[in-house]
Amino acid sequence: MTTELGGKTALMTGAGRGIGAAIATGLARAGADVVLIARTAEQLDETADTIRSAVPGSSVRVEHGDLTDLERRTAILHTLRSAGHIDILINNAATVEPLGATAQIAPEAVQAAFEINVVVPFAMTAAVVPGMVDAGWGRVVNISSSVAGHPASMISGNVYAATKAAIEAHSRNLAAELAGTGVTVNAYRPGGVDTAMQGWIRGQDPQRIGSRLRDRFISRYEAGDLISAHESAARLLDHLLGADANTTGAIWNLGDTITA
Ligand SMILES: NC(=O)c1ccc[n+]([C@@H]2O[C@H](COP(=O)([O-])OP(=O)(O)OC[C@H]3O[C@@H](n4cnc5c(N)ncnc54)[C@H](OP(=O)(O)O)[C@@H]3O)[C@@H](O)[C@H]2O)c1
Numbered sequence: 083m084t085t086e087l088g089g090k091t092a093l094m095t096g097a098g099r100g101i102g103a104a105i106a107t108g109l110a111r112a113g114a115d116v117v118l119i120a121r122t123a124e125q126l127d128e129t130a131d132t133i134r135s136a137v138p139g140s141s142v143r144v145e146h147g148d149l150t151d152l153e154r155r156t157a158i159l160h161t162l163r164s165a166g167h168i169d170i171l172i173n174n175a176a177t178v179e180p181l182g183a184t185a186q187i188a189p190e191a192v193q194a195a196f197e198i199n200v201v202v203p204f205a206m207t208a209a210v211v212p213g214m215v216d217a218g219w220g221r222v223v224n225i226s227s228s229v230a231g232h233p234a235s236m237i238s239g240n241v242y243a244a245t246k247a248a249i250e251a252h253s254r255n256l257a258a259e260l261a262g263t264g265v266t267v268n269a270y271r272p273g274g275v276d277t278a279m280q281g282w283i284r285g286q287d288p289q290r291i292g293s294r295l296r297d298r299f300i301s302r303y304e305a306g307d308l309i310s311a312h313e314s315a316a317r318l319l320d321h322l323l324g325a326d327a328n329t330t331g332a333i334w335n336l337g338d339t340i341t342a
Contacts, residue, residue, distance in 0.1 A: 096175030098125030100277035104315035199245035257331030
């Protein structure tokens with residue numbers, strides 16, 4: 083077990099499954115205490131159990147709740163603040179919905195996507211960055227998507243593309259704002275990863291989300307092009323712990339193919 087992050091506490095949103103669960107496990111293997119957040123308590127408990135067996139003696143804390151619920155988010159942040167300092171924040175929780183022709187998308191659905199994909203990362207970051215600045219060290223990573231670099235390539239995913247472009251602009255802007263403080267901010271495009279999010283897209287009605295989009299996700303899956311969440315997480319950990327450990331304002335791009 084490595085201990086590069088020994089003594090650090092990492093807050094991981096969307097840690098119940100998929101990429102978030104794998105990154106949380108990677109952070110714990112690197113020695114960090116981890117705090118896991120998502121809505122589904124059973125999935126969080128599963129991630130916590132996996133981490134405890136993979137990293138005996140690790141410190142794992144679970145907070146379940148909908149991060150778009152202001153009251154619940156405030157309560158979680160209050161509890162975490164009382165428990166101690168957050169050194170690493172990975173904003174990973176997101177939705178790929180709504181999918182479909184832009185003219186068919188209700189403004190409320192656009193707002194809901196921006197809430198979890200953009201507003202929540204802003205809010206989580208705003209809550210923990212002052213403590214990181216005071217400590218002179220902190221790491222914020224926003225999980226993006228390669229669609230942010232190629233927005234025209236995910237037809238029927240207009241809202242998702244817009245949220246991921248927004249989170250990348252936010253990351254770069256905040257990195258510039260915090261330059262010299264010891265707090266770095268980067269975005270990570272995790273590649274095409276075999277997760278529930280990808281499975282959900284493949285299972286949708288092609289009439290509703292557009293057959294081009296659905297067929298592309300199915301053919302990438304059938305071609306075996308998707309990587310595992312653990313492979314993707316390992317690449318992010320390579321950035322965080324390796325030559326890029328002090329890099330800020332970067333868009334770390336695992337693959338340049340369009341995924342989700
Ligand atoms: N999979 C890919 O190929 C791919 C490609 C590019 C980018 N990404 C990005 O990678 C990240 C993770 O994707 P994934 O594929 O692992 O997705 P996933 O399997 O759907 O997992 C998403 C996680 O976020 C949590 N979450 C969602 N809404 C939440 C909310 N309102 N409050 C709290 N937690 C919430 C989910 O748990 P609950 O539902 O229990 O809350 C779950 O733990 C996302 O930012 C995604 O956009 C994925």
